[in-house]
Amino acid sequence: MKQEDVLHSDVINYFTTEFAALEERLKSGRLEDYRERVLVSRKISEAVHLLSPYVRSDPRARHLVKNAEALRKELLSVRSIIAKQLLQKDKQSLLQAILTRKKGRRPDELAG
Numbered sequence: 001m002k003q004e005d006v007l008h009s010d011v012i013n014y015f016t017t018e019f020a021a022l023e024e025r026l027k028s029g030r031l032e033d034y035r036e037r038v039l040v041s042r043k044i045s046e047a048v049h050l051l052s053p054y055v056r057s058d059p060r061a062r063h064l065v066k067n068a069e070a071l072r073k074e075l076l077s078v079r080s081i082i083a084k085q086l087l088q089k090d091k092q093s094l095l096q097a098i099l100t101r102k103k104g105r106r107p108d109e110l111a112g
Contacts, residue, residue: 008054008058011051012051012054012058012060012061012064015051015068019044019047019064019068019071022044026071029084031075032081032084034078034081037075037076038075040075041075041076044068044072044075045072047068048065048068048069048072051064051065
């Protein structure tokens, strides 16, 4: 194998690993801040730009770029952020309802 081929393979492997790590961070909820998501998506765009010359000749690069674009799209989606905020609001309102209900029962429990 030529040195150029080895370097090309190393670059593809590096970006594959990095994109997989970013996807894991996103799915585990460690990328909550939208600003951070935008910055990460910009870095992905830069990586895709660097990989674009290899897309025609290398199926791994083509697959990697396709996955990177899907990841970038998911990062910029606000759906998960909104859903998480709504879930937190639901939990807070549920907690308030439980506390209110408990406060309302205390005089009854004392009288009974």
